Amino acid sequence: MTTSRTLYSLCGSDSSRPFSPHCWKTVLSLAHKGLDFEERPLPFTVIPTVEDGFSRTVPILRDGDQLVSDSFEIALYLDEAYPERPSLFNGEGGKAMARFVESWSQTQLHPAITRIAVLDIHNMLDEPDRLYFRDSRTKALGRPLEDVVANRQAEIAAFPALLAPIRRMLSFQPFIGGTSPLFADYIVFGALQWARITTGADLFSENDPVRDWFEGCLDLHDARGRSVTAA
């Protein structure tokens, strides 16, 4: 039996450069489970038109007759649907604490990357998406995108300090998941991969163990993360 498995992700004008942090989490989740899939990167404004408007955001996973959105929900779904394949959480404690890792990434890394990358992202988009993106982000951030990135260099310089929890953890173990990566690693990888693809900024410190961890994540699963080059 062949399962038709489609991952709807996000792209700008160049569909070969999907950049969404959440979609990258799911790309590595599927690779982690050893599941084939076709990735279909969509512009922002096309997302509400696929799968009968199932979700306003990507990732959306179509797995046979199942339809799931949200990277965390998809990871939970994959572990439940394919329990015989490598787990993304390694137990209930890991499932619970992955939510803390997500919350840390969303509240600490994502806002900072937004302040660095938001105009770069805008400039990667086609015209209809540019209008949508500029409008929605200007409202969400409370100021013009050009103002948001006004302190871009200072934000880049301050970024390595944000990675302190990962840096300290790496003195104990090679992955957030322990001896090998779990979904929690893909969560943080997704944020940094988003930055890598949309900006040219170096967000690590000199000789940063977090850089080594990130490079190691780029190498995982046949170097899937390297299928898109850095900006």
Next chain:
Amino acid sequence: MTTSRTLYSLCGSDSSRPFSPHCWKTVLSLAHKGLDFEERPLPFTVIPTVEDGFSRTVPILRDGDQLVSDSFEIALYLDEAYPERPSLFNGEGGKAMARFVESWSQTQLHPAITRIAVLDIHNMLDEPDRLYFRDSRTKALGRPLEDVVANRQAEIAAFPALLAPIRRMLSFQPFIGGTSPLFADYIVFGALQWARITTGADLFSENDPVRDWFEGCLDLHDARGRSVTAA
């Protein structure tokens, strides 16, 4: 068989007010496992004299003929030695990610609490400990303790923002451990309990769900955390 179980912890001049964050993690870990123990709070300068100088830091757990130091090592030990009692990690993923929670707490919460509480802690100590503490902390922090706390009010005002990852996580689940607390909760509880006992500062925002979580942790295991009142 009665096992003689002793937890060496930390106190100032008042031995009824043990305040070490790491020792509080272990107090709740032992309570979580339902294990009786005698707590022996020690001044800083007495620690190297107990158990033949086994460890320069507390917590130290004497469990029959076993001797273990470091709150994380003790939690791992307890789960291994008493596998039939409630787990502190709920699986290998939880064990790995608890190290991330610890790293977050150590790099984000502890330095801020130090900048708020270091002089309060000093003033809780007896004379020999005051000399040791002032000297070691002045060296570690690179400036006099009075300078460290010079921006105390601003640090207190900025503290609720540091709790953003916990706050967001609480919109998904009641504990870092998921539906019930695990060692990861005790890690963060330990930091805030340390602040509660040593300072009078309110470190939460108005109507803060993190405050409710913390109060819930104070209530756990026969309200063990409330056995010492707030400063």
